[in-house]
Amino acid sequence: MRFFQSILISVLVVAPTLALSGNPARIPGTRTRSLLHRIPGLPVLPTLKEVQSHRVSESASLNLTDIQFDIVVGQQKIKQLFYFFTIQNATDFKTKLKDNVAPIVTSALQMLSTSTQPIVAVNIAFSQTGLTALDVTDDVGSQEFTAGQFQSATELGDDPATWKPELAGTSVHGVFLLASDTEDRINTQVAALEATLGTSIAKVHSLLGASRPEPNVGHEMFGFLDGISQPAIIGFQDPSPGQAATPPGVIVIGKDGDDQAASRPDWTIGGSFLVFRQLDQMVPEFNKFLLDKAPTSTDLTVEQRTETFGARLVGRWKSGAPIDLFPTADNVTAATDINTHCPFAAHIRAMRPRKGIPFDLGTSNMIMRAGIPYGPEVTTEESQSNTTTQERGLAFVAYQSSVNDGFVRLQVLWGNQENIFGKPLPHGVDPIIGMPTANRPNRWVTGMDPTNPAANITYSTTFVVNRGGEYFLTPPISALTGRLSQ
Numbered sequence: 001m002r003f004f005q006s007i008l009i010s011v012l013v014v015a016p017t018l019a020l021s022g023n024p025a026r027i028p029g030t031r032t033r034s035l036l037h038r039i040p041g042l043p044v045l046p047t048l049k050e051v052q053s054h055r056v057s058e059s060a061s062l063n064l065t066d067i068q069f070d071i072v073v074g075q076q077k078i079k080q081l082f083y084f085f086t087i088q089n090a091t092d093f094k095t096k097l098k099d100n101v102a103p104i105v106t107s108a109l110q111m112l113s114t115s116t117q118p119i120v121a122v123n124i125a126f127s128q129t130g131l132t133a134l135d136v137t138d139d140v141g142s143q144e145f146t147a148g149q150f151q152s153a154t155e156l157g158d159d160p161a162t163w164k165p166e167l168a169g170t171s172v173h174g175v176f177l178l179a180s181d182t183e184d185r186i187n188t189q190v191a192a193l194e195a196t197l198g199t200s201i202a203k204v205h206s207l208l209g210a211s212r213p214e215p216n217v218g219h220e221m222f223g224f225l226d227g228i229s230q231p232a233i234i235g236f237q238d239p240s241p242g243q244a245a246t247p248p249g250v251i252v253i254g255k256d257g258d259d260q261a262a263s264r265p266d267w268t269i270g271g272s273f274l275v276f277r278q279l280d281q282m283v284p285e286f287n288k289f290l291l292d293k294a295p296t297s298t299d300l301t302v303e304q305r306t307e308t309f310g311a312r313l314v315g316r317w318k319s320g321a322p323i324d325l326f327p328t329a330d331n332v333t334a335a336t337d338i339n340t341h342c343p344f345a346a347h348i349r350a351m352r353p354r355k356g357i358p359f360d361l362g363t364s365n366m367i368m369r370a371g372i373p374y375g376p377e378v379t380t381e382e383s384q385s386n387t388t389t390q391e392r393g394l395a396f397v398a399y400q401s402s403v404n405d406g407f408v409r410l411q412v413l414w415g416n417q418e419n420i421f422g423k424p425l426p427h428g429v430d431p432i433i434g435m436p437t438a439n440r441p442n443r444w445v446t447g448m449d450p451t452n453p454a455a456n457i458t459y460s461t462t463f464v465v466n467r468g469g470e471y472f473l474t475p476p477i478s479a480l481t482g483r484l485s486q
Contacts, residue, residue, distance in 0.1 A: 019206045025100040027189050029051060029119040035111065035179055036076040037211060039218035041285040045073065046237045047393075048113040053462055062235050062248055062255065063270055064109035066476045070370050071251065071272045071399045072108045072236060075218070075227035079210045080372050081186045082168070082276065082395060083176040083193075084470075085201040087133040091197035094134065098485035100196045105477050119215055120189040123177040124480070125274045125472035130173030134484055138265040143272055144403040145471045146454045149174050156411055158466045165293055166205040167278070167468025174201075175276065183208065205468075207278060209372030209395040221281040221392050222310075222463075223318045231366040250406075258401040259364070267483035269451070270476030272368075275407040277469035281393040283378050286463045288386040367406040370397040375486040403471055 010299050010310070036045070052065060064072075072384065087093050106121040128146050144152065148170045153160045163415030176193065180186050186208070194203075220226040231246035233238035234256075239245045247257025254261045261269075291302070294309035311317045375392025382389055400406030475484060 006337045007390060023100055023103055025104050025192050027104075027192060029121060031114055031117045032182065035078060035117050035121055035181055036073065037078060037217055039076055039225075039227075041220060041225050042076060042238070043074070043230050043232065043240050043243055045076070045112060048109070048116070051109065051112060051236070053209075062108075062233070062252065063476075064112075064236070065107045066478050067108040067252065068125075068181075068271075068474050068477060069106045069108045069111040069121055069122045070274075070397070071368065071474060072233060073111055074230050074368060074370055075372065077179045077209075077211070077276050077370075077372055078181045079183060079186060079208070080177060080179040080395070081190065082207045082209070083178065083190060083203065084172045084205040085174055085176070085319045086204050087130060087173045087200065088135055088202050089200040090135065093197065094485040096197050096200060098481045101193070102477065102480035102485070105480060114365045119180065120185050121179040122189065122193075123175070123474065124174060126174045126484070127170065127172055127470050127472050129170045130164075131473070131484075133173050136484060138267075138483075140268055140473060141264055141402050142273060142471070143261045144408060145367040145473060148210045149275075149469045149471050152408075153466075156408075158464075162465050163468040164205065164278070167470065172204050172470050175274075183210075207374055207395055209374040212373055212377070218274055220394055221283050221375070221378075222286055224310075225318065226371070226394075227369055230369060233368075244366060249401055250364060250366050251368050251401060253266055255400045255401075258363075259405075260402070265483075267479040268473065268475065270481070272401060273403050273406075274472040274474045275396070275398045275400070275403060275469070277396040278374075278467040278474065279394045279396050280388075280391055280465045282388045282461070282465070284382045284386045284388055284462045285461050287383070289461060289463070331352075345465065364402075364405050365409050367398040367410065369434065370399060371395050372397075391467075397468075399474070443484065 019421075038044075072207055101122075101124060104122050105117070105124060106118055110116045110118065111121060128148060130142075131137075140146075149156075150160070150168050150170065153163065166172075178186050178189050180189070197239065212219055218225055218227070229245070231251070232243045233248050233251055237246050238323070249255035249256070249257030249259075249261060251272055252258070253271045254275070255262045258264070290310050290313075292308045294305040296303075296305065300308065307317070371394050373393070374395050376390055378392070379390070398407050
């Protein structure tokens with residue numbers, strides 16, 4: 001049985017490539033190096049062989065030939081373009097979606113081996129207004145998706161005035177996600193798609209993301225290794241030590257762990273809700289804040305105090321090592337004061353509360369992060385003036401089967417709250433993504449000084465500014481030739 005399963009998977013991987021003959025949207029060529037980085041410290045993706053031999057229960061089984069790749073790959077892409085569009089001629093678009101776009105959409109299985117990866121990996125997702133434009137009126141089970149992200153901008157803590165006009169409102173119908181190892185190859189794919197789709201769509205906005213240059217590959221713009229806390233999807237990969245084994249339905253619609261699986265439209269099964277946010281990062285201002293506000297009550301140099309302060313704000317050192325396991329130095333009270341190692345307010349602890357809360361959160365709030373940095377490195381002039389003059393940041397991408405249980409809970413209930421679950425020491429909002437409000441222009445955090453965890457640090461600068469975003473449904477590949485093109 002295992003032998004025939006392996007043959008079937010191999011055929012399904014190769015079949016899409018065979019179907020591309022004569023397709024003007026296709027970029028020909030054979031890949032000789034992977035589209036993905038292997039970043040030390042990040043969870044390792046399974047190999048094609050491991051997936052072929054993986055034993056999973058029927059309820060947890062994942063059709064990796066039907067799941068779009070970005071849902072499970074995570075933050076290991078070299079370059080990725082987000083191409084936002086509006087549908088202008090639905091009839092024409094549906095025909096080309098079925099005949100030209102669907103055959104080049106890259107599955108999760110294809111990405112697990114360099115030999116099956118395309119020159120440019122292509123994914124596509126649709127907003128609620130995009131589905132409406134295609135005359136798809138099914139209830140997909142997400143109020144947040146139906147309303148659109150701009151509708152809840154204030155609730156999320158955003159200032160709507162900072163949103164790019166092209167991303168504000170509900171004018172974005174869909175997004176292509178194009179990943180490759182060079183910008184030229186991505187541009188070639190864009191040209192092929194535009195020529196194929198013609199006037200059936202119009203470009204609204206685009207954003208090119210790229211991994212940072214050595215030695216910062218895998219690190220976001222503030223300098224910290226990103227993507228360490230990804231869930232391990234049961235049936236797809238075995239968890240690494242400390243990695244949360246997560247039912248597939250927490251990420252993939254309609255699978256075990258999706259609380260609304262029974263009511264989902266059949267064509268959505270194998271898809272996922274994509275949250276996109278273009279997050280500008282004020283790096284020079286953040287670095288100045290670290291320098292000015294680093295606690296001085298320790299016997300450390302200025303540089304060491306700054307690095308320690310940054311690590312406590314994030315919850316990890318820039319290398320990715322957790323502050324909980326690697327504090328700055330020995331401390332007599334470290335073993336008993338649970339706010340001495342990893343502060344309650346630290347970003348990674350706010351995003352995944354653990355010790356110090358009265359119950360087990362489980363895994364229903366897990367998200368699969370798939371973002372990528374964008375923009376240039378900080379210039380000498382910006383560093384000297386402590387002022388950002390060029391756009392840079394994180395193209396935040398997260399997948400989940402419930403936008404409310406996933407992203408919204410993390411941002412609104414955990415990131416923006418000053419005291420999650422009534423912890424014994426009020427901690428303040430998440431210092432990285434916690435947003436100010438009209439009634440709270442200044443934010444504060446505690447736990448940043450390991451010798452005085454109750455010390456309060458107040459600040460008014462916002463280090464992460466959302467420039468816009470949207471909620472999308474990334475459908476299974478089969479839906480592109482089925483419900484969405486009918």
